[in-house]
Amino acid sequence: MMKGKTRYITTTAVFLALAVAFQSLRLILPASSIFGLINVQQLVIGCLVNLTIFLSAWLVGFWSAAALSVLTPFIAFFQGAVPIVPMIAAIAIGNLTLSLFAYLLRDKRVISLIIASVAKFSVLFALVTYVVIPVFVSAPAIKTVLSAGFSWPQLITGLGGGILATAIFPPLKNSLQKR
Numbered sequence: 705m706m707k708g709k710t711r712y713i714t715t716t717a718v719f720l721a722l723a724v725a726f727q728s729l730r731l732i733l734p735a736s737s738i739f740g741l742i743n744v745q746q747l748v749i750g751c752l753v754n755l756t757i758f759l760s761a762w763l764v765g766f767w768s769a770a771a772l773s774v775l776t777p778f779i780a781f782f783q784g785a786v787p788i789v790p791m792i793a794a795i796a797i798g799n800l801t802l803s804l805f806a807y808l809l810r811d812k813r814v815i816s817l818i819i820a821s822v823a824k825f826s827v828l829f830a831l832v833t834y835v836v837i838p839v840f841v842s843a844p845a846i847k848t849v850l851s852a853g854f855s856w857p858q859l860i861t862g863l864g865g866g867i868l869a870t871a872i873f874p875p876l877k878n879s880l881q882k883r
Contacts, residue, residue, distance in 0.1 A: 715880070716768040719760040723772055726752035727779050742857050745785075747864070750857070754865025755872070757799060758817065761806035762873060763880060769807060773799030787849060790840045791832075794854070798828030802862060813873060817866025825859035 726749055733745045753776055761769035777795035780786045786795065802824035809816035832854040841847050 712764060712768065715764050716760065716771055719756045719764070719768065720772055720775060723753050723756040723776050724779055726756065727776065727783060727785075730783055730785060742860065743853070746853060746857055747861060749785075750861025751864035751868060754802065754821075754862050755868045756865075757803055758806050758820070758866050758869035759873065759876065761803050762810045762813065762816075762869065763877060766803060766807040769803035770800055773803045787846055788836075788840060790836050791850070791854075794828060794831040794836050797831060798824045798858065801827045806866075813866075813870050817863065817870060821859055821862030821866055824862050825856070828858050829855050 729749055729752070730745055733748055735743060735745055737743050738747065753772075757769050757772050757776075760772050774796045776799065777786060777792045780795070781789070781792050786792060802820045805820035805823050806816050809819060832850050837847050837850055841850065
């Protein structure tokens with residue numbers, strides 16, 4: 705974990721800025737799907753946002769990753785990528801789950817990325833399927849969108865973000881240690 709309050713806040717802010725920039729790719733990426741299976745925007749942006757959460761957990765600490773976990777769903781909502789307000793909490797809880805497992809298992813990055821991704825997927829799928837849809841959604845179209853988008857694609861984007869983070873981690877860690 706990073707030491708020094710200024711460095712901690714600054715590095716967290718950089719990761720948050722990256723996450724916001726990645727989420728802004730919605731403006732240029734197509735909303736089409738690959739083989740009718742996964743939305744291009746969701747795949748790319750989900751992997752990149754999860755990348756920032758993993759790196760933040762591994763390099764800065766849990767609270768840094770938690771800040772990203774909570775703030776990024778609000779950004780997605782305001783960008784129109786999250787259709788209903790209760791999904792903000794569901795996504796935040798899923799992201800917090802990823803952050804927690806990524807942080808706790810940070811010394812074993814491959815295991816960390818697998819367990820954190822599966823845990824996020826499981827928590828988010830359960831929240832959407834058993835809480836958000838039954839309690840807050842009556843429109844069949846929104847049920848379908850939420851069921852499809854917050855099921856297995858979340859596992860893919862979690863693993864993708866974790867794999868990217870694993871590749872970037874060593875040089876980034878070396879760079880941060882030299883300063």
